[in-house]
Structures are given as structure tokens and as C-alpha cells.
Amino acid sequence: MTKLKLGPIRDDKPVKLAIELPAALLRDLVAYGQILGRxxxxxPVEPAKLVVPMLERFVSTDRGFAKAKRGLGARDPS
Structure with missing residues (x-):
């Protein structure tokens, strides 16, 4: 069995994305969605539904970002 970084995609409200992807990346997202569904x-999971969880996963595991975000936290009023 393949060990993917993403688990099941929760069925939230649909989100409309307006982005341009290189054809190779779209093909990879389609394949990823097929494998994830299996x-x-x-x-199969549609490519548009993969983008948010992938970005969330990427951001949450980026140690450099986490460190920089902590540094901004002291100055961030929100």
C-alpha cells in the first residue's frame, strides 16, 4: 500500500479556484487523486479538492515557516 501524505478529504463547501497550473502538475494532481481515492x-478526488489540503499540509510541516511565523507573532495584532 502506498503511504500518501494526505488522508481522506473532508466534504466541505465547494471552493472555486481560479489558477493556472502547468499541464504536468495537473496530470500529477489527477494521478494523486486517483491513488488517494483507491x-x-x-x-477519485478532483484536483481542485486536493489543493487546499496539500497547501495546509505543506504550510503546517514547513519548519522554516513555523519559526518565522512565531517571530512575527509577537508583532502581529491578530
């Missing part, structure tokens, strides 16, 4: 026992 791994989780569901249908």
Missing part, C-alpha cells in the same frame, strides 16, 4: 476506498 487508498481511502472512495472515488
Amino acid at each position: 487508498e481511502t476506498g472512495g472515488p
Whole structure:
């Protein structure tokens, strides 16, 4: 069994994205969605539904970003 970084995608409200992707990246997202669907026992996941969880995963595991964000936290009023 393949060990993917993403687990099942929760079924939230649809989000419309207006971005341009290189064709090779789109093909990889389609393949990733097919594999993820197989791994989780569901249908293939659409590329648009992969983007947010992938970005969330990327940001949450980026140690450099976490460190820089902590540094900004003291100055950030929000």
C-alpha cells in the first residue's frame, strides 16, 4: 500500500479556484487523486479538492515557516 501524505478529504463547501497550473502538475494532481481515492476506498478526488489540503499540509510541516511565523507573532495584532 502506498503511504500518501494526505488522508481522506473532508466534504466541505465547494471552493472555486481560479489558477493556472502547468499541464504536468495537473496530470500529477489527477494521478494523486486517483491513488488517494483507491487508498481511502472512495472515488477519485478532483484536483481542485486536493489543493487546499496539500497547501495546509505543506504550510503546517514547513519548519522554516513555523519559526518565522512565531517571530512575527509577537508583532502581529491578530
